[in-house]
Structure formats: C-alpha cells, structure tokens
Amino acid sequence: MLTTLFVALAVTAVFAGVPNPEETKRLMDHLSDAEHYRNEHHNKQFDHDAFLGEDQAKTFDQLPPEESKRRLGIIVDKIDSDQDGFVSLVELKDWIRYTQKRYIEEDVDRHWQQHNPNNEEFITWETYRKNVYGFMNDMTENELRNNEGFTYSNLLKRDRRRWVYADSDKDDALNRTDFAGFLHPEDHGTMRDVVVLETLEDIDKDKDGKVSLEEYIGDMYKPEEGESEEDEPDWVKQEREQFAGYRDSDKDGFMDEHEVRDWIAPAEFDHAEAEARHLVFEADADADEKLTKAEILDKYDLFVGSQATDFGEALARHDEF
Numbered sequence: 237m238l239t240t241l242f243v244a245l246a247v248t249a250v251f252a253g254v255p256n257p258e259e260t261k262r263l264m265d266h267l268s269d270a271e272h273y274r275n276e277h278h279n280k281q282f283d284h285d286a287f288l289g290e291d292q293a294k295t296f297d298q299l300p301p302e303e304s305k306r307r308l309g310i311i312v313d314k315i316d317s318d319q320d321g322f323v324s325l326v327e328l329k330d331w332i333r334y335t336q337k338r339y340i341e342e343d344v345d346r347h348w349q350q351h352n353p354n355n356e357e358f359i360t361w362e363t364y365r366k367n368v369y370g371f372m373n374d375m376t377e378n379e380l381r382n383n384e385g386f387t388y389s390n391l392l393k394r395d396r397r398r399w400v401y402a403d404s405d406k407d408d409a410l411n412r413t414d415f416a417g418f419l420h421p422e423d424h425g426t427m428r429d430v431v432v433l434e435t436l437e438d439i440d441k442d443k444d445g446k447v448s449l450e451e452y453i454g455d456m457y458k459p460e461e462g463e464s465e466e467d468e469p470d471w472v473k474q475e476r477e478q479f480a481g482y483r484d485s486d487k488d489g490f491m492d493e494h495e496v497r498d499w500i501a502p503a504e505f506d507h508a509e510a511e512a513r514h515l516v517f518e519a520d521a522d523a524d525e526k527l528t529k530a531e532i533l534d535k536y537d538l539f540v541g542s543q544a545t546d547f548g549e550a551l552a553r554h555d556e557f
Contacts, residue, residue, distance in 0.1 A: 305536045312529050322526040328512040336508065340423055344416045358409035361399055368395070394434065401430040432497045439496075446490040449479050515539065 315323050315331045351367055352359050369392050372380070379385045402410055402418035404426075410418060421427030439447050439455045457472050483491050483499055491499065519527055519535040532539055 301536070304540055305533050308536050308540055309529060309533060312532050316529075322528060323532065324526045325509075325512055325516055328515060328527075329506075329508045332508040332511055336423075340416070340420050344412070344419055347419055348412055348415060358407075358411055359415060360409045361396070364395075364399070365392070394437075397433075398427075398430050401427055428497070428501055432493060432501065435500050436493055436496050446492050447496060448490055449476065449484075452479050452483065452491065 312323060313319075315327055317327055317330070348359075349355075351364055369388065372385075372388060372392070375385055380389060398418055398421065399408075399410065402414045402421070402424075404411075404414050417424040417427050421431050436445075436447065439451050441451055441454070442448075453472060453475060456475065457468070459468065479491075483495060485495055485498070486492075515538070516525065516527060518538055519531050521531050521534070
C-alpha cells in the first residue's frame, strides 16, 4: 500500500463546538477509509477521499463527466506554467505545493479569526480551552467518566500537549506562526515529535509504548467475522512482510518510537513529489514522463480527486470557471 506516502492536512478541534474524535486521527498516514490498492488494483476513491475529504468527494461524484472534464481542463492550463502543452513532473509538484500552502494558510486564517476576533498578537491557552472545551465545565463527574466524557478528556490532554510543543517562547500563548504549528503539526518540522507521539498512542492499543504486528495490521485492516490470516488480501500480507522486513528494524517484534518515526516521517521524503509521481505513473499513456491535457482528461476521475487540482476547493470557490 502507498498509504504512508502522503500526509493528511489535519484540522484540530472545531471552534465553538464539540470536537469530533475523527479529527484526532494521526496526521501522517490516514487519508481515507478506502484502501489505496484493493486486491492489487488501484482504488481512485482513496485519492478522492484523501485530498478532498469524503464530503467534497461526494460532490464531485455527482458532477456529469463532461462538466468535470471542462473544469479540469481549465485547471490543467494553470498547471502548465510554461504553456508548452505538457504538464511536467516539476510543474505538477510545484502546483501540489502551491495548493498545500494555500489550504493551510486559509485554514490557519479562519481559525485564527475565530479564536481571536480582535486580532490580538497572541491567543492564550485559556482562551482556546474555553472556546473548544468549555462545555466540559458543565459535565457531571459521571458524564466525564463515561465513554464520551473520557474521549473528550483525552482530546483536551492531547491538545494541551500539542499546545506546549507549539509554544516557542513558553509563555502559554501562541502567536500566529505558533498557532499554525498547533493546527498543522504535520507541516512544521519542530512539531514532528508530537506527531510521532500521537501516532504511537493511536495505534498502541495495549498502551505498552510500542506497536506490535497485530496492532500495526489492526490499524489498517479489520477482518470479516470468521476470516483467517490465510483469507487476508494480498496487500495485507505484503504489509506483514513490510513490518518484519523494514518497519521493525531491530527485529524485536515491535516498533518503538524511533521506528514509528522512520515509518511515518522518513527523513528527506518529499510528499508533493510522491503524489506527483503517482499521478504521472497512473496517467502517462505514452510513458514520456510528462502529461498532455488529453492524457489528464482521459484520467479525469483520478485527477479531480487529487491534491494536484485542489478540485474540491475550486468547487467551493466558484472562481475558477
């Protein structure tokens, strides 16, 4: 599977509302509940969900193919920056980086304004806590101990720890740059340690501080009732081999914090290039390592679900077409 090649642009708890536990899923490898490769066949729904979100993917799925192709063609012209009639790997990579940056900047602006309507220089932890978790003050002891209350207590602890990691001058208040790291730790190298910790906590079900093979597989695959290991899809068997051969580098049967870091945040890995290469591989019919508009439109259902086009964002803007 190529799931771990891409980074989710995760958003933290929603302003003035109850935080959704689904928003706390780790940042580095969960982009979609769909499998990227199902029984060795590429599943385009993964690309749709991964870069649009499931709701925006559904919006695209309702568009007539000809309208999808028309809108995609306009975006392709923008990606082809030198107007030579081809989209090169570099142009595609640059466009992906541009859309990543635009998304993050706009998301940080939105949350900054929501939590800081007077545009002060800093947001304090107490202000953020009241905005997002203030409802917990009205919960009874029994409510705080039940499953829902326990979940929100853990979310509060996780956000508190992430806040401390993001607080560069340790005054318990975040400026806009720090706040961006808090919201999008996957995009800030100084936040890598907390991303690794959150990932480890999510997968480590028995809370022994390490990830077993069963926990690793169980995080990405749930067998049907009565299904044995022999019945698993080939990609699951390949993941078992990946764990034994590469993930568990010291061969002790577990991934520790350092091995989890190597897995989800490999050094020198370029996520934009990985996605660009994936798209070129899927669409390059004549294998010349560049794409014509025709090749892209022929694979429109792949590209409109890709971060390369930021198609869902364009649909929301209504300013591209």
